[in-house]
Amino acid sequence: MADPMHFEAHAEIYGEARPPYPPALWDYLHGLGVLERGRRALDIGAGTGQATGPLLAAGLDVTAVEPGPRLAARLRRAHPDAVVINERAEDVELPDSGFDIAIAATSIHWIDLDIVLPKIHRALTPDGKFLVWRNVFGDPETRTPFRERVARIVQDRGASPRVGPDPDDVAALSEELTRSSLFSVDVVRTFRWNIELNDRQVFRLFSTFSDWTSEEADRAAAAVRELGGTVVEHYTTWLVALTPTPATTR
Structure with a gap:
């Protein structure tokens, strides 16, 4: 498994x-009624605030848990209205029924679910929601010349690019999230979107991927230059919304 603190080394960039999460995701969450002003939100693995910022903008009170010291420091500077806790989700102490929603945004695959799911269950109010989502960089249904070059770079490694579950396999993740019977799935939704990137943006983005080396990111940036200087990347964002199961039914 790649080092989860890889992101800490890239905290400055x-x-x-x-890229931010797509507007369609936030619109959908507003439609679900989970982003009501004054609600208490727990943001797990918050990074530099890609979810924290929009949650605060929606009027929620946000507690953000981030294990990386440099990432947490940048999070505090960017979002001083959030309560930032610099700890691992596995170690943090959370108040019982202290939150109306809990969010794991592109962080669930780094979390020990056997430890953290019971914590989240206790920390949520009985009518709370657990929202899990993730950006998947590269829509498997859309092939482009740039994506062919990316596939070639990965193939040149001579090994599987990532150990662990397929980030596109939402069904498998949903099963993992409900295996303990602490949560039931309400909604599974996928949003498709795109963004135009230049070579510098591609290099910086790919450098933050835990299974990419700097040399590989440089090859991806060179591909952008060879393809005209910018590329349109087609991404997906999946969402799983869950409800905590009452203790009497487990």
Whole structure:
């Protein structure tokens, strides 16, 4: 498994390098009624605030948990209205029924679910929601010349690019999130979107990927230059919304 603290080494560029979550995701969450002003939100693995910022903008009170000291420091500077806790989700102490929603935004695959799911269950109110989502960089249904070059770079490694579950396999993740019977799935949704990137943006973004080396990111940036200087990347964002199961039914 890649080092989860890989992102800490890229703290200075992480916030700018990673694209924001798509507006369609936030619109959908507003439609679900989970982003009501005054609600208490727990942001797990918050990074530099890609989810924290929009949650605060929606009027929520946000507690953000981030294990990387440099990432947490940047998070505090960018979002001083959030309560930032510099700890691992596995170690943090959370108040019982202290939150209306909990969010794991592009962080669930770094979390020990056997430890953290019971914590989240206790920390949520009985009518709370657990929202899990992730950006997948590269829509498997859309092939482009740039994506062919990316596939070639990965193939040149001579090994599987990532150990662990397929980030596109939302069904498998949903099963993992409900295996303990602490949560039930309400909604599974996928949003498709695109963004135009130049070679510098591609280099910075790919440098933040835990399974990419700097040399590989440089090859991706060179591909952008060879393809005309910019590329349109087609991405997906999946969402799983869950409800905590009452203790009496488990």
